[in-house]
Amino acid sequence: xxxxxxxxxxxxxxxxxxxxxxxxxxxxxxxxxxxxxxxxxxxxxxxxxxxxxxxxxxxxxxxxxxxxxxxxxxxxxxxxxxxxxxxxxxxxxxxxxxxxxxxxxxxxxxxxxxxxxxxxxxxxxxxxxxxxxxxxxxxxxxxxxxxxxxxxxxxxxxxxxxxxxxxxxxxxxxxxxxxxxxxxxxxxxxxxxxxxxxxxxxxxxxxxxxxxxxxxxxxxxxxxxxxxxxxxxxxxxxxxxxxxxxxxxxxxxxxxxxxxxxxxxxxxxxxxxxxxxxxxxxxxxxxxxxxxxxxxxxxxxxxxxxxxxxxxxxxxxxxxxxxxxxxxxxxxxxxxxxxxxxxxxxxxxxxxxxxxxxxxxxxxxxxxxxxxxxxxxxxxxxxxxxxxxxxxxxxxxxxxxxxxxxxxx
Amino acid sequence: xxxxxxxxxxxxxxxxxxxxxxxxxxxxxxxxxxxxxxxxxxxxxxxxxxxxxxxxxxxxxxxxxxxxxxxxxxxxxxxxxxxxxxxxxxxxxxxxxxxxxxxxxxxxxxxxxxxxxxxxxxxxxxxxxxxxxxxxxxxxxxxxxxxxxxxxxxxxxxxxxxxxxxxxxxxxxxxxxxxxxxxxxxxxxxxxxxxxxxxxxxxxxxxxxxxxxxxxxxxxxxxxxxxxxxxxxxxxxxxxxxxxxxxxxxxxxxxxxxxxxx
Ligand SMILES: Nc1ncnc2c1ncn2[C@@H]1O[C@H](COP(=O)(O)OP(=O)(O)OP(=O)(O)O)[C@@H](O)[C@H]1O
Ligand SMILES: [Mg+2]
Numbered sequence: 001x002x003x004x005x006x007x008x009x010x011x012x013x014x015x016x017x018x019x020x021x022x023x024x025x026x027x028x029x030x031x032x033x034x035x036x037x038x039x040x041x042x043x044x045x046x047x048x049x050x051x052x053x054x055x056x057x058x059x060x061x062x063x064x065x066x067x068x069x070x071x072x073x074x075x076x077x078x079x080x081x082x083x084x085x086x087x088x089x090x091x092x093x094x095x096x097x098x099x100x101x102x103x104x105x106x107x108x109x110x111x112x113x114x115x116x117x118x119x120x121x122x123x124x125x126x127x128x129x130x131x132x133x134x135x136x137x138x139x140x141x142x143x144x145x146x147x148x149x150x151x152x153x154x155x156x157x158x159x160x161x162x163x164x165x166x167x168x169x170x171x172x173x174x175x176x177x178x179x180x181x182x183x184x185x186x187x188x189x190x191x192x193x194x195x196x197x198x199x200x201x202x203x204x205x206x207x208x209x210x211x212x213x214x215x216x217x218x219x220x221x222x223x224x225x226x227x228x229x230x231x232x233x234x235x236x237x238x239x240x241x242x243x244x245x246x247x248x249x250x251x252x253x254x255x256x257x258x259x260x261x262x263x264x265x266x267x268x269x270x271x272x273x274x275x276x277x278x279x280x281x282x283x284x285x286x287x288x289x290x291x292x293x294x295x296x297x298x299x300x301x302x303x304x305x306x307x308x309x310x311x312x313x314x315x316x317x318x319x320x321x322x323x324x325x326x327x328x329x330x331x332x333x334x335x336x337x338x339x340x341x342x343x344x345x346x347x348x349x350x351x352x353x354x355x356x357x358x359x360x361x362x363x364x365x366x367x368x369x370x371x372x373x374x375x376x377x378x379x380x381x382x383x384x385x386x387x388x389x390x391x392x393x394x395x396x397x398x399x400x401x402x403x404x405x406x407x408x409x
Numbered sequence: 410x411x412x413x414x415x416x417x418x419x420x421x422x423x424x425x426x427x428x429x430x431x432x433x434x435x436x437x438x439x440x441x442x443x444x445x446x447x448x449x450x451x452x453x454x455x456x457x458x459x460x461x462x463x464x465x466x467x468x469x470x471x472x473x474x475x476x477x478x479x480x481x482x483x484x485x486x487x488x489x490x491x492x493x494x495x496x497x498x499x500x501x502x503x504x505x506x507x508x509x510x511x512x513x514x515x516x517x518x519x520x521x522x523x524x525x526x527x528x529x530x531x532x533x534x535x536x537x538x539x540x541x542x543x544x545x546x547x548x549x550x551x552x553x554x555x556x557x558x559x560x561x562x563x564x565x566x567x568x569x570x571x572x573x574x575x576x577x578x579x580x581x582x583x584x585x586x587x588x589x590x591x592x593x594x595x596x597x598x599x600x601x602x603x604x605x606x607x608x609x610x611x612x613x614x615x616x617x618x619x620x621x622x623x624x625x626x627x628x629x630x631x632x633x634x635x636x637x638x639x640x641x642x643x644x645x646x647x648x649x650x651x652x653x654x655x656x657x658x659x660x661x662x663x664x665x666x667x668x669x670x671x
Contacts, residue, residue, distance in 0.1 A: 005541055016529060318525045321486055322586060323514020323542040325507050401513070402487035405525060 006335035013308070013336060014343065024304045025344030027297020028384065031290040032348025032377045033355070036369065038286040040356045042279045044367035049275050059103075059232040060137050060268065063087065063095075063245055065225040067264030068274050084262045085253070086225035089217065092131075094252050095228065101241040103233045106134035107213055109226040115209055116182040117170040125166070126208040127183060129216020129226075137229045139205070145177045145192030152191075153212045160188035163206035164196045183209060186219055242267065294380070297344065298388035305337050305392035313399060320401035333393035334386060341385025345378045432495075433594060433625050434460035434483055439492035441478050441648075452478040454648035455492070462593075465616075465626045467636040467656075470645035476629045477522065477598055479645065483627065484519045484596045485509050514543050518587030520597035522629075524579045526571040532558060532582045533567040539590045557585040561615060577608035584615060595619055597628040601635055613638050 014021045065087055070080040092107045099105065110128040114121050135147045143164070152159050160181060167176050176190045188211060197205035213226070232241035242265055249263050309316070316329055324332075349369075356367040441453040452475045460466055468476050481487040482494060485501060494501045496512065504512070513519070526535045536554040545553070558567050561581040571579055580600060587595060597616065601609035613635065620626050628639065636642050640659030644652035655663065 012529070314525070315527055318527060319538065319542075320510070321484075321513060321519055321521075321525065322539040323510050323590070325510040325542070327507075328510075328542055400487065402481050405486065405521070 003335065006332050007339055009332060010336035010339035014340060020304070021340060021343075024300055025297070025340065025347065027293050027300050028341050028344030028381050029297075029348040029351065031293030031297055032345045032381050033351040034286060034290040034293065035380075036349055036352035036373050036377050037355045038283055038290070039373040040352065040367050040369050041359070041365075042283045043370055044356075044360075044365045046276065046279060048365045050272060059235055059238055061230055061232075061238070061242055061245075062264075062266050063228040063230060063249060064264045064266060065227075067261070068266055068270050070264065072274060072277065080262075084264075086223065087228065087263065088222060089213070089226065091249070091252060092226060092228055095245065095248055098248055099230075099244055101232065101237060101244045102230045104133045104137065104231045106137050106229040106231075107131045107226045108134055108229065109213065109216060109224045111220065111224065113184055115166060115170065117180070120170050122166065122169045122207075124207070125183075127216075128208060128210045129213040129220075130210050131213050134229055137231050139197060140194040143193050143195040144175070145190070147192055148210060148212050153214050156214045156218050157212060158186060158188045158215060159191045159211065161192040161194065161210040162190055163194050163204075163208040165204055165207040166190075166209060167193055181209070183211075184219060238267070294384055298341070298384045301337055301341055301385060302388040302392060305333060305340075305389055306395065308336075309333065309392050309396040309399075312396075313403075314405065316396050316399050317401050317403070317405035320399070321405060326397040329399075330393045330397040333396045334389045337389025337393065338382050338385035341388075342378060342382045345381025348381070349374050349377060430461040430463075431497075432459050433462050433497050434458065434627070435495040436482070437493045437495075439479070439482060439494060440490045441475070441482065441487070442490040452648055453482070453489070456645075456648070456650055458643065458650065460625065460627060462625055463620070463623050465620045465638070465640045465659075465662075466628070467639035467642045468627065468629045468645060469631065469633075469636055469642055470651070472631075474645045475648040476645050478648075480519075480596055480598045480627070480629055484517050485512050486519070510542070514539055515590055516592050516594060518590070518592040518595045520580070520583050520587045520595070520600045522599040522602055524571070524583045526579060526582055526586075528571055531568045531570055532563060532574065532578075532585075535571070535582055536585045536589050539586060543590055553589055554585070557589040558582070560588070561585045562611070577604050577611070580604060580608075580612060581615075584612065588619060593623070594625045594627070597626070599629050599631070601630065601632070609635065 065084050066077065066080050070076045070084070089107070092105070096105050108128050108130040110126055112124050113127045114123050115125045115127075116122075130148065132148045132150050132153060135142070140163075142161075145161075147161055148159065151157075160183070162176070162181070166181070167173060170176075170181065171179065176193065179190055180187045181190060182188075188209070194206065194208075199205065228245075230241060230245055232238040246261065246265055250261065253262060255262065316324075319329065319332075353369050356369055359365070360367040436456050436458045439453055439456040439458075440451065443450040443452055456475075456479060468479065470476050478487070482489055483496075485496070488502065497516070501509070501512075526532075527538070533551070533554050536557050537550050540550040540553060555564070555567060558564055561584050563578060563581050563585065566574060566578060569578075571582070574582065580603070584597075584600070587597075595616070600616075601612050604612065616626055616628065617638065626639075628635075630636050637656055637658065640656055640662050642652075642654050642656060643650060644654075
């Protein structure tokens with residue numbers, strides 16, 4: 001019996017039992033749907049985050065107390081806490097004095113705090129101490145007023161550049177320039193407001209107060225490590241600039257050639273890598289879950305195929321009586337099980353497609369259905385059908401023609 | 410039914426045709442014992458038979474005497490508990506599963522008492538079934554199945570499903586299926602059991618044609634006038650051969666030269 005006949009027989013049976021087939025396939029449908037949807041989601045989010053990170057400026061990297069490697073591993077992080085000194089204002093000055101390649105070096109440090117004005121208060125605000133040149137190295141722009149200036153830095157002035165959230169929440173949208181806010185018991189005059197950046201994953205990007213770095217250290221002390229933002233002159237010079245920073249830091253820290261860096265150099269590609277690791281972890285959990293569904297789906301298919309074999313004992317007997325070999329019967333039921341499961345896979349892909357359409361319409365994330373994932377999911381569902389069809393099919397194939405013919409229906 | 414004791418085989422009845430014709434079916438001391446829980450039912454108790462090429466044999470006997478059991482063994486649908494069966498000189502118990510499938514497909518056409526058509530499947534497809542398993546290409550398959558259906562006068566009902574056909578029409582589909590692969594042996598277990606006399610006569614006429622073409626025909630029946638179409642009647646009682654006689658038609662045929670082989 002050729003594959004065409006086998007598939008025709010299988011589709012005929014499917015059509016004869018539509019509802020039962022659909023219920024049978026639920027497991028496969030759900031698992032394929034999750035599988036494809038998760039891949040689509042991860043890919044969409046990656047694209048989205050990639051574009052966000054790219055907006056920070058591709059020629060920018062930072063020098064920080066810990067490397068990404070250390071930050072993402074608890075054990076390494078504990079160890080690095082012992083070995084990596086904090087980066088201080090003096091380090092910043094040293095790099096500025098000695099570096100030749102960067103276009104600019106900015107510095108910043110931050111904590112979260114509460115901001116008050118006139119009895120109203122806003123919690124969980126990002127309070128940053130920054131050098132004036134971080135404007136242009138970050139995503140925000142000045143919407144109103146001006147940014148922090150070098151003189152503010154020198155005078156350690158109590159001035160603040162704020163995100164639009166501060167304006168809406170504390171000033172009811174009114175012009176806040178020249179007015180004062182209270183942060184950790186200190187009054188700051190608002191000198192500028194940033195353009196709105198919106199949310200990234202429900203996290204507002206506009207919820208910040210920036211004050212001069214020197215002012216920050218005057219208030220909060222100098223025990224918070226600062227992070228240096230370094231801008232290379234262009235993309236070609238980026239690697240060399242990163243090397244120079246690394247070399248200067250090692251010199252300043254008196255590291256000998258066989259000692260590891262006790263600081264981190266984090267480029268946007270490293271951030272992207274980190275992000276991929278994170279989404280990869282989420283994806284593998286989801287893929288694991290969908291495989292559990294798949295196995296459950298496969299077992300359900302096996303069950304229904306066993307029932308089908310019993311139900312169609314007479315059919316098998318008739319086929320054998322007119323010359324079907326064991327292999328013909330085996331093949332017939334295997335194909336049937338595989339077709340069943342593949343149809344489930346296709347329905348799952350369709351549902352995933354609808355899901356990505358809906359998600360794409362409701363979020364700014366560009367979802368798309370990756371062809372590779374679709375093909376893989378369909379192939380996997382076919383294989384599941386084949387695998388879980390082996391036992392029922394071999395049971396059918398072993399029936400003797402007479403046992404099959406005698407069964408009452 | 411009595412529990413079997415090991416008997417000497419019953420005496421082989423003298424076969425009406427001795428001659429030099431080829432023996433296609435030969436059984437020796439054939440036993441079939443069904444296990445029903447703790448009880449054993451001996452459906453066949455030492456059957457010895459010889460059937461020659463192009464013979465037309467009727468098997469008669471009371472209900473439960475073992476006729477269907479014997480037909481199933483002859484048709485290679487079942488295997489005996491004891492004893493031996495040679496088909497065209499081959500010891501059937503020595504054949505493997507695929508060879509048996511090939512025999513059922515090409516050497517033997519079986520017509521069941523209960524038709525055994527695939528439900529939800531057109532008459533045409535039912536008749537095509539043996540051709541599918543013999544690997545005929547689709548176009549040839551359809552063509553031959555159509556021809557077989559026309560032969561049984563069902564050319565106008567090819568797309569009907571079994572439940573859209575009358576009993577006689579279903580039996581004719583079953584016959585078309587049995588002969589579509591041009592087997593040399595046709596086995597029919599009460600092919601007219603469920604049919605009225607007119608339809609029965611049509612079926613018998615069909616079997617007559619097949620015999621004329623050189624087929625060996627074995628049919629089970631309860632009715633004497635059906636058995637009269639055959640040339641030889643084997644009586645089965647309690648799982649044993651109780652008689653083997655030539656009919657009037659058999660006498661007539663015996664006196665003319667043997668038909669050309671299929
Ligand atoms: N699968 C089976 N399991 C147990 N006993 C069986 C089985 N098939 C047949 N028998 C028994 O074997 C005996 C012979 O049965 P068989 O079907 O061969 O009779 P038959 O001569 O064809 O009868 P009928 O004329 O009614 O068709 C009966 O006693 C029957 O009960
Ligand atoms: Mg019977």
